[in-house]
Amino acid sequence: MRYLEITVSSEHRRTVIDALDDEGIEYVVTDEASASGTEDAAVVRFPLPTRAVEPVLDRLADAGLENARVVVIDAETVVSQEFDELRDQYSHGGTRGERTSRQVLRTKADAFTPVFSVYLVMLLISAVVATAGLLSDSPAVVVGSMVIAPLLGPALAASVGIVTGDDDLQSRGFRYQTIGVAVVIVASIAIAMLARLGGLEPGGVDIVVVAELEERVSPNLLSLAVALGAGVAGILSLTRGFSEAIVGVMIAAALIPPAAAVGITTAWGMYGAALGALLLVVVNVLSINLAALVTLWVAGYRPQGLFEVSPTRTQTITYAAVFGIALVVLAAPLVGVTLLEFQTTQLTSTTEQAVESVLEDPEYDDVEAESVEVVLDDEYPIRSVDRVIVTVRSPDPGPEPELGDRIYDRVATDTQEPTVVEIRYTVGEKRGEADADYLLVRTAGADR
Template identity: 30%
Template sequence: MRIVEVIADARHTKTLLGMAGFYGAEDAWCGEAGEDGRRAVRMLVDDQSRQALTDSLQDLFKADAAARIVIQPVDTVLTRDTPRRQDEALRRARAIAATREELYSEIVKGARLDTNHLVLTALSTLVAAIGLLENNVAVVIGAMVIAPLLGPNIALAFATSLGDRALVWQALRTNVAGLGLSLLLAVAIGLIWQVDFSLNELATRTDVGLAGVVLALASGAAAVLSLTSGLSSTLVGVMVAVALLPPTATIGLALGNARWDLALGALLLLAVNIVCVLLAAKLVFLFKGVRPRTWTERNRARQSMRLYLALWALLLAVLITVILLRSGTLAPLY
């Protein structure tokens, strides 16, 4: 449940209260008109109706630059409902669903390429490299948690679901910059540090099996479900489960020590994690019905959806084939 607050010209008050009733708002109230002639109308809206109401409000005020639509979270609503109604309200609260606009506001933060993103990437790479070199699993996990590399990939899947080309390029740019910076730092460390690749934390990042593919798919789906259900705190667990930073750091350390075979194995693990996250996130967004607001945008996004789903599925099939060939499970054709 959220409070949808609309700040618009006072002449829209009757229309807004009518929309609140039509979309089943639990309650609606309005304040006094200000000196600029605008009035705030607030509606207490459940999760099932909020997206439809938000879409209608955007259509109503698409030509009004002064209008504002603000969605505010609600922690607790105290009522005198019967126990049965209270149980029903609790059930709905546990199935929190975010609107398209709320998701966009949350996800776009992860695709933002700024100083904080680069600094966090550099620091997490240093922490990960130390953890790998010292075979310290706690330090490696710490690096996974602070690394900001998962956000751009989720943003990329979300952008393709909406057909938002600007966000697609922003997510790609941030992803390439983050992975590139991490790789360069790891290569520099590998050039000045003699690495023992028999250490468990390093050895496990130079090989990948089918279990790793399943883990990455499940973790990517869990990441998007945690966002769409409003349970962003579970993202910490996802960051650990499908970490992108340790394989990237391992690639750099192996390249710095001229261990091309191990670098290839770590690269395969990184590629599997990225492709699986993108494919799983894409499928969850599709299942959740995340799509653009207008018909034209939906038609354009539908085309890009098919293209990207086919692309990620093809890449995953190629990666699985490579994994099976490396493991000897699938015999080469020559």
């Protein structure tokens, strides 16, 4: 429920009263002197169901009162039979869900956008924490960086500005998003360079073997789910009053760690991996904005006339089309990564079956399969299969000359494509016993 206070000049007093009478709204009118003292003013106060705020204000605006001063505040309780009837009238068939008006929506989106200096400081802190968390492979620290990132307002302000026709809010939202991502990337590069100069290389030379980094430098289509969900949840938090803090963390999860990953991989000179992380950042930004726009449209924040062609409608459709097309184009590499993951899973399963089939031969009764690993190359962000490593345990310290070739032949037959199969031998009688101090390696199929 809302409580409205509208201040208009005395000459517009009758217009407001007639509109409220037509809607069956209870009101109180008082005459007051204007701030300038040159003319009298009328103040009209009345309660409204949340769903009624937007249509009532739109009607008053259509009557020529778009410049009136309007104050909207929350109302805890309204005890009135007329108000109950009005609430039923706007309940749309008995559903009394809260729906924030466009006017209040703009105010909330603006309120969640912090002062620019505070925004930069908080993002710098978040970038430092995210970089430290990724380098130390600590999920808890990475989550901490998301909590302190003030991204809810900027991530949603642009979409709210588009659908409500607020050009200032729209431009501020886009500006904050662009500068915010750039600040996190630059700060992460600086922190990662310091870490590298200090000898902090958690994964050795190949920094992306760190689990928290690896999933962000070679993203798949599932990465879109976080950003799309964040955009939808963000709008619902503004329009339906859900927890903004939790949704803000979700939006930060889609932007802060990938942006920090761009900085870290750039500092390590792994530009292909940096490109993959940057691709994820851009795709997530587009996804959040597109999901927010579509959610606002579905929720009814759009011109209502069937044949109305307003700047707001045209602008909303234009931006949605631009976001959608750009997202489809940029998501193409993510499709390739997703297909590679399916291929890797299938190749792992095929190799395991091939190894089991070969080892069923009585000749290899004393040989036991330990593991199968599919190794990808380092051509980020779109990688390919480099080789398959099969580890077997044998009591004989010498390799089985034909075992590697037989496994390779079986894998090549099943996959219908050349694959390098590397056989590694560990010495031991059976699983669970201590391994020998050396590892024997045989590669089959490398020359084929």
